């Protein structure tokens with residue numbers, strides 16, 4: 001075991017504080033990663049505050065990890081010491097079910113093993129990226145190509161793949177009109193990726209406060225959803241709407257913005273159930289769908305796509321001592337567009 005410094009929530013809703021945790025010895029197929037940067041995802045806050053139900057404490061959040069390989073187990077073939085690597089939302093899965101075999105490890109029928117707030121298949125609690133080092137099986141480690149700075153790469157491991165996967169699944173590309181609901185951590189990545197994929201991109205945000213940013217990130221159009229005229233003007237416009245917000249939405253109103261047989265794909269995770277009059281789906285044969293991160297191969301594809309197109313996240317680099325303040329700012333949508341912790345400050 002190796003003792004490493006980390007930032008942890010000692011209990012639900014308690015502020016995060018510096019502590020130490022134990023990392024396992026490097027096993028045959030393990031990679032030891034010196035973590036350089038860790039993104040702060042909204043779901044870190046949901047989990048640290050038990051918004052999604054009972055959680056495991058102390059909790060070291062962080063599933064947007066970027067770092068450098070510092071040791072590999074004897075059976076490791078995919079990585080070597082010095083490689084630039086990332087770890088996202090999961091660190092293991094059963095590897096045998098139909099979803100794992102199809103490269104959809106995130107939907108493993110016996111559950112993927114979360115990077116933190118989970119019990120691993122070895123029975124040990126997992127701890128995430130707000131720490132100095134992590135040990136992960138090589139099959140759940142991603143290569144970060146040269147051409148993406150490590151700090152800007154970290155958020156791609158969750159926010160990037162979470163938005164890339166539905167854009168690909170529903171064919172965002174040339175000739176397609178794609179709307180992105182919400183311009184936060186997920187939304188700003190959705191805009192960059194949809195634009196790079198060749199789609200015509202519209203941001204639907206509560207206000208026009210971030211309009212200049214949205215257009216700079218690659219949006220072609222920008223509308224305020226607080227203005228009822230937006231829903232009249234854009235009625236029947238989009239092939240695909242990707243909703244990134246974690247607050248409850250008036251789904252019926254957004255479904256009205258889809259073309260016939262269009263899809264509203266939800267990647268936000270509201271804490272409360274939402275209701276919907278299903279007539280909003282019947283007329284126009286529309287689909288309401290969901291998507292959760294992406295498989296390992298698809299995550300690598302996304303990282304390679306980002307390198308090819310010069311895409312990284314827009315980040316605000318912070319010291320570990322600023323994590324609690326950053327959480328409050330995420331909750332008030334006061335971040336452009338992802339906080340990333342410089343783990344050298346832990």
Ligand SMILES: [Zn+2]
Nearest residue numbers: 041043158159
């Ligand atoms: Zn996340």
Ligand SMILES: [Zn+2]
Nearest residue numbers: 094097100108
């Ligand atoms: Zn499985």
